[in-house]
Amino acid sequence: MRNFKYLFAIVLAGLSFQSFAGNKERIGQAGANELLINPWARSSGFGGANSAFAEGTDAFNLNISGLTSINKTELYYSNVMLFTGTDITINSIALGQRVGEGVLGISINAMAFGDIEITTTDNPDGGQGTYSPQFLNIAVAYARNFSNSIHAGGAIRIVNESINNVGAQGVALDAGIRYQTGDYDRMKFGIAIRNVGPKMRYTGDGLSETVILQDAEFTLNQRTESFEMPALLNIGASYDFYLLPTTASEGNDEALPSDYRLTLAGTFTSNSFSQDQFRGGIELGYRNFIAIRAGLVYEQNGFGVLGEGRVNANTGPTMGLSANLPFNGKKESGISMDYSYRFANPLGGTHSFGLRLRI
Numbered sequence: 516m517r518n519f520k521y522l523f524a525i526v527l528a529g530l531s532f533q534s535f536a537g538n539k540e541r542i543g544q545a546g547a548n549e550l551l552i553n554p555w556a557r558s559s560g561f562g563g564a565n566s567a568f569a570e571g572t573d574a575f576n577l578n579i580s581g582l583t584s585i586n587k588t589e590l591y592y593s594n595v596m597l598f599t600g601t602d603i604t605i606n607s608i609a610l611g612q613r614v615g616e617g618v619l620g621i622s623i624n625a626m627a628f629g630d631i632e633i634t635t636t637d638n639p640d641g642g643q644g645t646y647s648p649q650f651l652n653i654a655v656a657y658a659r660n661f662s663n664s665i666h667a668g669g670a671i672r673i674v675n676e677s678i679n680n681v682g683a684q685g686v687a688l689d690a691g692i693r694y695q696t697g698d699y700d701r702m703k704f705g706i707a708i709r710n711v712g713p714k715m716r717y718t719g720d721g722l723s724e725t726v727i728l729q730d731a732e733f734t735l736n737q738r739t740e741s742f743e744m745p746a747l748l749n750i751g752a753s754y755d756f757y758l759l760p761t762t763a764s765e766g767n768d769e770a771l772p773s774d775y776r777l778t779l780a781g782t783f784t785s786n787s788f789s790q791d792q793f794r795g796g797i798e799l800g801y802r803n804f805i806a807i808r809a810g811l812v813y814e815q816n817g818f819g820v821l822g823e824g825r826v827n828a829n830t831g832p833t834m835g836l837s838a839n840l841p842f843n844g845k846k847e848s849g850i851s852m853d854y855s856y857r858f859a860n861p862l863g864g865t866h867s868f869g870l871r872l873r874i
Contacts, residue, residue: 542826545788546742547674547685549626549650550710553577554607556593556869560835560855562810564796566751566782567693567705571871572609575622575654577782578691578707578749579668582618582658585611586847591871593853598828599863602629617659620670626650633679646679654689667692674715674744681721687712687744699771701755708748714741743788751782751794776800790814790826796833803849807836821861829865830858848873 553559553576558569566577572591574581588611595605609622628648632641652675658668670689676682691707722737757773782794796810810833816824817831835855842848853869 541788545745554605556853556855556867560808561796562794562812562833564780564782564794564810566749567703567753572611578705579656579670580666580691580693582620583660583666585618589873593869596866620656622654648678651675681719683715683717685715703753705751710744710746712744716741746787748785753780809834828859830860832858
C-alpha cells in the first residue's frame, strides 16, 4: 500500500503540471530547445517511447529514475549528426556510479553548429572570419530505489548558450519516478517532469554598439526579452512479452522464461510550449546480446508539410539497434554499441551512434 501512495502522489503532481501544458497560445515562447533533443542513441531509436523503462545513463533525457539500473559503473558516449548535411552535431558523455543505496550520475551535452560566416550591415557578404555557436548543458543527478517496485530520482541541469560575444545561462530541474511489477518486473509505469526552471536572458557585449549623436559618442545597450525553459511532462508505460520457451538456459543469468523478449512501450509527452506528443515503440531482444527497435512520434499535423501546419522537422518514425557483448555472460557488465535513425523531411535524417561500457 505504501508503494501506491508514492505513485499516487507523483501522478497528482503530473496532472497539476498538465493543467498548463500543451497550451497552443504558448507555442514558440520558450527557448533552450536543445533540451528537447534526445542525444542518446539507444532511446532515440525508440522515439522516446521507453520513458518508463529507460535504463542507466540513457535515462537522463527521459526519466532520471532509470539511473537505478546501474549496478556499479556505467560510461556512455553518444554522437548525433542532426539533420544530415547541416553540420550540426551533438556530442554527449555520461557517467553513472553506484554510491551506497543510490546512483550518482553526471552528463555533459555539447551542441555545435559548425563555422558560420561573420556578416554586418556594412559587410553583408562576410569576409571577416567565422564564429562557432556553442550550446552546452551539464546535469548532475541522483536516483535510488525505495523498494523493489519504486525507483525515483532527480537532476539539476546547468544550461549555457553562447553566440559569438552574446550568451545566456540558466538552471533547470528534472524529477522522475518509476513503478514496476509483475513476474520478472515485466510491467512498468513512469512519470517524469523535465526542464523546470527560471527564465533565461541573453546578455553580452554583442548587444552594445557605439553611436554618434550631435557630435557626441554614446554606447547604446540593447535590452533582450527573457524566455522560458521548455518544460514538459512524460507519462509512460511498457510491458514485456517473453516469446517461445527457452532452449538453453545456460549463460542466461536472469533465468527468464524465454531467450526472446518483445517489449511494447508508450509515452505521452505534454509540452508547455509546443504541441503534445504521443510516442509508441516496439523492441525485440535476444537475451542480452542484440535488440532491434522502432518507434513513432505523433503530434498534430506531424505528417503534413513543414511550415504548413507542421511545426516539427522530424516526421515521426524512428528505428535503431543495439549489440551487446556481456562480460562473463552477465547483464550487469559489458560493452554495447547503439545506433538510431530519425526521419525528417525535407531535411536529412538524424543519425545517432552510442558506445556504452558497464563494469
